[in-house]
Amino acid sequence: MTLSQLRYLIAVVDQGFNITQAAQSLHATQPGLSKQLKQLEQWLGFELFARRGKTLEGLSEPGALVVEQARQMLAAAERVRALRASYAQDQGGELRIATTATQARHVLPAAIAQLRRDWPSLRIQLTPAEDEAALAALEANACDVAIVSAAEPPSGLYALPLYHWERQALMDIDHPLAGVPQLGLSELSAHPLVSYTSALRPGASLEQAFGAAGLPLRVGMSVSDGDLIKTYVRAGIGIGILAPMALRPEDGDLAARSLQSVLPRMTTWFVLRPQQTLTRALTALLDHLAPHLDSWAVRQQLLGDPAAVAFKSKVPEWKPMRGLVHEPRD
Amino acid sequence: MTLSQLRYLIAVVDQGFNITQAAQSLHATQPGLSKQLKQLEQWLGFELFARRGKTLEGLSEPGALVVEQARQMLAAAERVRALRASYAQDQGGELRIATTATQARHVLPAAIAQLRRDWPSLRIQLTPAEDEAALAALEANACDVAIVSAAEPPSGLYALPLYHWERQALMDIDHPLAGVPQLGLSELSAHPLVSYTSALRPGASLEQAFGAAGLPLRVGMSVSDGDLIKTYVRAGIGIGILAPMALRPEDGDLAARSLQSVLPRMTTWFVLRPQQTLTRALTALLDHLAPHLDSWAVRQQLLGDPAAVAFKSKVPEWKPMRGLVHEPRD
DNA sequence: CGCGTTTACGTCGTTCGTAACGATA
């Protein structure tokens, strides 16, 4: 009797007595499980499963008792694993993240808190930087991961999508634009805009969109983060263009309107160097930030396996908080 | 992390942080444990033990937490082992015992009850036989073990001592002999004796003792088991000579006096054929009957290893129940 | 100098993955 045999057993039970599926969930091969389970049965001297032909129908009577004990053992093993993470005076226990102020303030806190809890000795270094600077830091090996937002993945690097989002136009709740049925570039063009420095830079997608429509882009102010955008929108400087992650429940005095129809959809990327090794800390961070990704497959891809499928489900969309979405009735 | 690593850890803790001793208790080698423990520590990322130089002084702080979980896991593993014994539709699950009526009635019931509880499917066949017949059955492979009593181990077979005992003279509690200070052969010689058929056979140790003392041996009756001896002693046929195992609390109307000074000490033997394989059932029976023996070492000896030491402690003495011992004050 | 631990090394057994086969709906 080994712990892996018990793990196999539990996986098969939890996957509805489908050995193939259980093998996938454990990143093992189906014959491997099959053989180990048979070996366990032989050691026990009785059958674990009720079989009809070759298909498993359920547990045998003693099998259910074994499962009960196996769950206890694996639970204890899991507690040991937790100790391992907690008490490891970690070899290279450092995680250097370069990202924007918006991510640092509105997205990462939950994940990092979890990480710190699981792993108290891990030293986390969070460097605020604009998108380009973050990517440069990554390429210079000044950080382990860059988390940046862009419509397209950065070229020459290994980028994983964390979530999609649409840029939001932000204004006072009784601003005239809050009520117009269709909010397009022409309406925006009449007002000065307040947004991120990088978004208002010449050549950025905002300028391209206005240029393509033959409309002038009036810059009211360019700032470094979303909180400042909100501050200056409240001060009446102009219309804010910002990411929905920066919107908070306490921003109910403002109206946010999606620019989905006029500006390309943005994606926030978890960027690594090609062939970078996925450390435990990186894996944990990725698992917290992106439950839709299979970090094991990601590791395989980084090791050069193109067949590994990293997606467990669709990339999520980050929507602004419901109370803040201002959709005029039409 | 493997179950054996955890077993090693617990053994070291329970043996007072002496790896060598722990290895012995597990029938493993010391370097093996040492290495596995080191490997476990490496996997955990912290030290399990508080070390001073190379010697272990105790547990580290996280080590104590690991031990706690490890005990839970091993306890659950033990419960699975129990299931294994209980539910195994056992291959060749048969245990054939040949032994005397005294053993069958007074000694074996507890051990066999335990065996049946651990192992419901085991078919136990108990054949009552006199000592010689039991040994003959063993040699003929008509049984798996013979349990017989004799002063010396039977020759040509592999005999393990279960316990020592002294023959008891049995009489009515107000019989004249119950009070004499010294009970010797000459006193006994004046009365007819009631004992086992095999004990009164010509050439047996009883006859030899009387012969050596130049005294006549008067046989009152020879019977097949201890209960009949008691019956005929109560009927006034004569003095009983029997094994202390046959004495019961309800025999308070009789007096038992040890013949330790006049007759050689007897030993009850667990007899196997040389090179017989020790089945699981035999091992379990032996463990129940003889906690002073190391069944693992016995198995090794049977496999031809003369170095294996089978004794964990001294062979116990079977004394008659305290209330029945009649020791005249002198 | 002895006891106990660690290190080094060779061998054996076991596990796991790939591939082919078999059975079942």
Place this chain on the structure above:
DNA sequence: TATCGTTACGAACGACGTAAACGCG
């Protein structure tokens, strides 16, 4: 016929035992 389980085989890893070196009392 497609899906799922079993068997067969080969390679790689890991555990264990033997033997020798190291430290400490």
